[in-house]
């Protein structure tokens with residue numbers, strides 16, 4: 143019997159010719175191409191944009207003629223100058239309508255739960271990986287899990303009680319990093335004794351900052367000190383280099399984020415059946431299982447600790463503790479929310495919901511802050527007159543004391559510092575392009591768009607428009623500072639001004655057209671819930687460094703090197719510190 147089947151198989155295989163194999167592959171391929179171009183030619187509202195190729199869409203335009211990849215920010219900028227303020231780009235099979243003028247983005251940035259533009263992503267790839275309808279950022283289940291997750295997330299981050307602790311944790315971390323820099327010779331004296339003994343890797347600011355922000359978010363999210371900074375120094379700081387739990391988890395989170403790109407952009411068929419890719423995906427899936435398992439252990443342990451804590455004892459302000467007690471009798475804010483949506487069944491959170499929210503704190507709260515700090519350092523190094531003004535502000539607040547503990551009141555007073563942070567974002571937005579989808583048919587820019595059209599809000603363009611900004615290519619924090627000082631609605635508390643982020647441009651008096659010209663934290667009901675934390679962290683870090691040190695770039699002539707996707711990252715920025723004279 144076995145022999146007969148084998149005979150049959152051999153006969154069958156030997157009868158297959160090369161032409162048969164070709165046809166076998168060519169038919170589905172041809173079918174795909176016809177379908178692709180049919181969809182392309184019948185698309186509604188044909189806009190200008192790069193001609194898409196099957197499978198890769200317009201991705202081929204990401205390479206220059208000498209095969210060098212260019213960033214998404216530069217690519218969109220080149221399309222904008224070629225096609226105008228509204229154009230279309232195909233990424234694979236997905237069409238994105240890219241908007242470059244704030245007036246086209248008004249509906250996306252309006253804070254109304256009735257908005258048709260609350261959804262963020264069109265693709266639904268990656269549910270098994272936990273990146274769809276989980277947590278906050280990637281969550282498209284607007285009337286389901288997103289609202290509750292978002293309310294709990296915002297409550298954990300926006301309550302004033304966290305401010306005090308977030309400031310203290312930032313101070314502790316800056317001091318830890320500073321002592322490390324001192325030991326390994328990043329902080330130099332006039333004799334430059336240590337100058338030659340350090341390799342470029344150690345002098346690279348973005349590497350430090352990513353670890354700094356991971357440790358910070360680990361502390362804020364889980365309530366435990368992280369170890370990313372410490373481990374980076376490989377014992378050079380004389381600190382122990384234990385592979386402790388925080389390190390394992392932080393590494394696993396970084397692997398998870400890397401894997402999310404594969405899962406989101408490769409079709410399921412390719413992920414499941416292509417031999418080489420299948421292996422890679424398997425490893426990412428194993429890492430994801432491991433990570434979520436670890437988070438569940440941490441959540442369970444914290445649940446037990448909370449249950450054992452007497453009712454009259456105050457609980458920690460970290461996010462995880464807030465998630466666990468949210469909407470339970472242990473919650474001091476039960477029934478009260480910083481952001482409240484209608485039609486939400488308010489209930490305690492499940493473990494997997496908490497894991498998703500914790501992951502979002504890491505995904506959205508680390509690289510953004512880390513890279514923005516690097517851009518601030520770059521622009522300050524090239525703007526001596528701004529640095530002088532900043533030092534005047536610092537000295538007027540701290541007098542000559544370069545080590546006094548920074549308070550929340552100081553942060554409120556550091557208005558020029560805040561303006562520097564905003565201006566660095568305007569010049570080099572870490573969040574280059576936001577995405578939103580319409581849940582119903584709607585009009586944008588005079589066209590009627592069917593539901594589920596993907597809109598790319600190209601922030602890189604609106605932050606430089608001459609209608610909204612004077613001399614838009616100039617680094618000039620005064621454009622924000624003057625506004626903060628003169629704004630009649632401002633209660634003289636710069637901190638609050640930012641929290642209520644008014645999304646205004648410099649020439650805000652000039653009308654609605656430029657209303658949403660400053661979108662550092664996005665806008666509307668999906669606006670960044672980490673904005674207050676990010677500003678506490680950045681203002682404290684920038685002030686502590688510039689109050690005490692002169693920051694020198696190793697190569698003052700080097701252009702700012704970045705890598706840009708949805709987020710723009712600083713690639714290399716070699717630095718040294720000298721004690722300020």
Ligand code: HEM
Pocket residue numbers: 278279280292295359502503504506507508510511514572573576661662663664665666667668669670671672673675676
């Ligand atoms: C300088 C630092 C940061 C910048 C520039 C930034 C910017 C943004 C922007 C532009 C958005 C999109 C908002 C929209 O669609 O309207 C966003 C969303 C988000 N950010 Fe931030 N962010 C920063 C820091 C943080 C931090 C520290 C956290 C938390 C620890 C955080 C958590 C989130 C979350 C969870 C969302 C998704 C909100 C939603 O979809 O409902 N971000 N952020």
